[in-house]
Amino acid sequence: MTALELVATRPGDVVTLVAHEPSINAVLPDATAAERARAAFHADYQAKGSGAGMVAFIAMTSWQGEFTDAYFAQPAPDPAMFGMSTDDDGTRDDPLLSKNSWAISGYRPDASMLTAAPTRIVIAVGEESAGTYAARTAVGTAALLGQEVTVFPSHHGGFLGGQFGYAGKPDEFAARLREVLDAG
Template identity: 30%
Template sequence: MSPTSTAAVHTLDVPGARLHYEVRGTGPLVVLVGAPMDAAAFAPLAELLATDRTVLTTDPRGHQGSVLADPEQDSTPQLRADDLAGLIAHLGIGPAVVFGSSGGAVSALALAQSEPDLVTTVIAHEPPLNELLDDRDHLRANTEEMIATYRTGDVVGAWRKFMANADIMMPEPVLQQIFGGERDPRQTASERYWFNHELRGTTTWEPDIAVLQTTPTRVVIGIGVESTGQLCDRASRALGERIGVTPTIFPGDHTGFVDDPAAFAVRFREVLGSTS
């Protein structure tokens, strides 16, 4: 967290975990969430949105400051949705707009299915819903292969396979720079938990299409303008086709809110204005 952050930092005990969460601003509640991406990644966007809203960010269970009673417990979208429900209820200022990106988008969709009264709008930004795609068997096999590769100790090799499966072009020198050599122990612990206990459950989760078609929660499907042809672009469009929602385009790629939070905040406000 930067020295100029306006966040108040707290923890909340939920079944099986103690969650780290941060709150900024006042006004209607917005939740920004990833999986495995933690609260720190959303901080710049949160600061921009907190000028007129209460913004909640959190480390998902098993990552960074959100510790598990059983470190070997798998993280599922429904468990993470239950965590979000607990946080929203604890703050007592809901219902919320929930923006989830990647695995966090899957968590947000699961929340919309199970606790629609807590969520006015879900913005599901590039959820990796592999099971909605025609090549799901191939993608599932690739996921098992990258997990197996990670467990052999070949971290760079596992990430190389992940990027290939996600249709994300990352030059070998960049892979080596990010995932090779000495790294932050907390980051590697988060990575280890994600490969071993979260990746499979997230990418094989199947949304309840009938529920999402009829839920009172407004469902927005977000896609980065630079993500065309990538796995999450395909999965997001597949979800849109099934529930009858035209995807909404956001700046950047899969992590556009990190790369250019100012532009992302402008688009975020436009989307909220069109869905409120």
């Protein structure tokens, strides 16, 4: 989202932008429900700590399709089922789970400025992300810009190795990125 804003406001500074699964609520048909889901994981974090907040975030980002009554009716996930602590250490400074991240998901791209820029903008989506929040925001952002998404290997973190427990396909991701950049 930062790079999209850079292109919008300083269009001559970026030649090619590959935005991989930009998490922008405003481009979703269920944007209001997405904001409600975001507020819910924040509330879990505030009430019960990092483990509860993180598993609520994981539930939100892995939900398939629009955020419906079924999403909001599901029970809160158990942090222990994800190998996370159920203890609350009292801290509330996690940049992802606090409201600090809301500026990112609350970003409203200016389609006219972005499409007028000389920058080649590629909106990318992971092949394994289909139907999830980040894939839906990528599709919505691409549509806003009058384009289709470009598919990359793996998922939202497809560029990662296994060092963070969410292994992607970094070699395949890098090869696809090189193809996309070379096509420009």
